[in-house]
Amino acid sequence: MNDHQPSARPRSEAWGRFSWPVALTFVALIAAVVILVIFLRVESWPARTAAQGTASLEKLGRDVRSAFIDIAHLQPRVIINNRVYLEQTMPTSELVILSRRIEVEHELLHTWAGSSKRVRLHGTFAVKAGLDLRQKVTVDVRPDEIVVQLPHAQLLGIEQQQMDVLAFENGFWNRISADDLQNELSILPQLAMQKAEESNLPVEAERALRQQLNERIHTSQPLRLVFTGRVKKE
Numbered sequence: 445m446n447d448h449q450p451s452a453r454p455r456s457e458a459w460g461r462f463s464w465p466v467a468l469t470f471v472a473l474i475a476a477v478v479i480l481v482i483f484l485r486v487e488s489w490p491a492r493t494a495a496q497g498t499a500s501l502e503k504l505g506r507d508v509r510s511a512f513i514d515i516a517h518l519q520p521r522v523i524i525n526n527r528v529y530l531e532q533t534m535p536t537s538e539l540v541i542l543s544r545r546i547e548v549e550h551e552l553l554h555t556w557a558g559s560s561k562r563v564r565l566h567g568t569f570a571v572k573a574g575l576d577l578r579q580k581v582t583v584d585v586r587p588d589e590i591v592v593q594l595p596h597a598q599l600l601g602i603e604q605q606q607m608d609v610l611a612f613e614n615g616f617w618n619r620i621s622a623d624d625l626q627n628e629l630s631i632l633p634q635l636a637m638q639k640a641e642e643s644n645l646p647v648e649a650e651r652a653l654r655q656q657l658n659e660r661i662h663t664s665q666p667l668r669l670v671f672t673g674r675v676k677k678e
Contacts, residue, residue, distance in 0.1 A: 504663060505585045508592075511660040512581070520581040520592070538600050540574040541649040548635040549610070552628050559615030563624060567632035568606040571640040573599050573649040579673060589665045592657070595673040597649035599640055602633055 505522040512520050551564040575581075579595040607629070614620050654669050661667055 504590070504665075505583065507663075508583050508585065508590060508661055511657060512583075514660065520583045520594075523582060523584045537576070537578050538574055539577055540572045540600060541597060541652050542573045542645060543570050544573075544640065544643070544645055545569070545605070546571050546636045546639050546643075548632055548639060550628055550631050550635060551611070552624060554618065554624075556615070556618045559618035560613075561615045561618045561620050561624070562611050562613040563620055563628055564609075564611035565628050565632060566608040566610050567604060567636065569633065569636040570603045570605055571599060571636060571645060572601050572603070573597055573640070573645040575649075575653075576600075586665070590661075590663065590667045591670060592667065593670045593672060596671045597646040597653070599637065599646060602637055602640075604633065607632075 502524055505524050509519055509522055545568065547566065547568050549564065549566045551562065553560065553562045555561075575597055576595055580593070581595075582593045584591040584593070612620065650669075650671060657669070658667060
């Protein structure tokens with residue numbers, strides 16, 4: 445009696461018969477997953493791009509705000525994509541950008557009935573130019589440029605530093621009065637302010653502010669300053 449066991453099928457035949465359908469199903473499943481992932485990525489690409497662009501502009505807006513805080517102790521109003529990102533805060537009402545030392549002289553010479561009196565004064569003043577921060581300062585951060593809108597610079601004030609009497613001569617009966625001296629003292633600050641206006645100090649202040657911001661803010665977009673309000677003297 446022959447005990448012959450049925451011979452086993454070749455392994456390659458079994459693999460071809462039972463595994464190929466599974467493999468094809470698996471490949472089809474992977475392809476479907478890949479297609480789905482690609483579709484979702486493509487569909488969400490505009491939103492992701494916009495979000496990345498907005499995040500970049502917001503970072504730029506914060507950098508510009510920090511520059512204004514360092515330079516002017518002011519947080520300007522920041523607009524990004526036509527939306528107010530930060531409102532303006534104003535710890536001080538003025539920003540002094542430049543201060544110039546100005547010297548002026550004035551003389552009173554008066555003769556009455558052959559008697560002359562003479563007063564000559566020399567004054568040294570510090571004239572300050574800058575921005576009135578009670579007006580709006582706005583930073584509009586755009587993809588192609590940064591537009592900073594702010595008021596024109598102006599003369600903010602004058603401070604007496606020194607006063608010298610160069611001549612004080614009384615006539616025999618034409619004497620220097622207290623009113624004479626007070627009038628001469630009041631004229632000197634006016635002369636100093638007039639001299640500062642003629643020297644275009646506010647214009648220099650605007651140039652100085654522009655230079656400070658350009659040195660402090662490093663961006664690929666151009667920085668454009670737009671001065672509004674009072675017309676500056678050229």
